Amino acid sequence: MAYKFVDNYRERGARKKLVELLKSKGIEDKRVLAAIGKVPRHYFFDETFWSQAYRDVAFPIGEGQTISQPYTVAYQTELLHVEKGDKILEIGTGSGYQACILLELGAEVYTIERQKNLFDRTIQVLPYMGYRPHFFLGDGSLGLPEHGPYDKIIVTAGAPVVPEGLLQQLVMGGLLVIPVGDENSQKMITILRVGENEFERIELDTFRFVPLVGDQAWGPEI
Numbered sequence: 072m073a074y075k076f077v078d079n080y081r082e083r084g085a086r087k088k089l090v091e092l093l094k095s096k097g098i099e100d101k102r103v104l105a106a107i108g109k110v111p112r113h114y115f116f117d118e119t120f121w122s123q124a125y126r127d128v129a130f131p132i133g134e135g136q137t138i139s140q141p142y143t144v145a146y147q148t149e150l151l152h153v154e155k156g157d158k159i160l161e162i163g164t165g166s167g168y169q170a171c172i173l174l175e176l177g178a179e180v181y182t183i184e185r186q187k188n189l190f191d192r193t194i195q196v197l198p199y200m201g202y203r204p205h206f207f208l209g210d211g212s213l214g215l216p217e218h219g220p221y222d223k224i225i226v227t228a229g230a231p232v233v234p235e236g237l238l239q240q241l242v243m244g245g246l247l248v249i250p251v252g253d254e255n256s257q258k259m260i261t262i263l264r265v266g267e268n269e270f271e272r273i274e275l276d277t278f279r280f281v282p283l284v285g286d287q288a289w290g291p292e293i
């Protein structure tokens with residue numbers, strides 16, 4: 072894929088309109104909206120597809136995966152209540168767009184991807200754009216215990232169940248945001264760690280993600 076990093080008036084204008092659209096769909100957090108307004112989403116697309124970059128839809132990024140719909144990114148980010156300096160684990164780096172939004176909010180981001188081609192692309196492209204999360208290649212359904220615990224964990228692929236290990240990688244008061252369900256639809260779930268083995272779980276809206284594939288998730292045949 073040929074990337075080009077030029078952010079001109081056309082893309083900036085389209086980004087403003089996208090922010091207005093997300094507001095109209097119920098995204099309220101001004102910091103989240105500002106981050107969406109700042110990160111050039113078209114940088115994650117081949118130039119041929121720039122006209123698609125600010126539509127509120129998911130888009131293929133290769134390997135059968137997608138860059139999530141902007142509304143979904145905004146929705147999950149809003150749920151995370153990111154504070155400056157938060158240590159956040161993102162499971163499913165994909166294009167790297169969500170990681171950039173978290174970095175714009177001042178988080179320290181650990182991001183893990185299972186697909187080598189996507190991992191190879193993001194470790195090259197994101198630093199070139201000026202975004203520097205900690206990149207990992209591996210099975211994020213196990214979390215990333217060697218670098219934990221985390222203030223927040225965000226899963227950007229659909230899980231069949233909440234992987235147990237992720238809960239143990241949250242600090243006390245830490246928050247997990249994860250879509251859980253079958254292959255076709257998942258409920259967004261937030262889980263707050265309130266004690267050693269005590270968690271508060273809230274079930275929210277329905278989404279459709281690509282599957283979380285791994286030891287504590289779907290098998291590779293899905």
Ligand code: SAM
Binds near residue numbers: 186227280282284
């Ligand atoms: N956050 C991404 C972005 O901003 O582009 C969107 C991610 S896409 C919807 C989901 C990603 O999760 C895919 O890139 C997929 O390869 C990855 N994935 C699926 N199972 C995984 C696992 N067990 N560990 C790490 N990544 C996984």
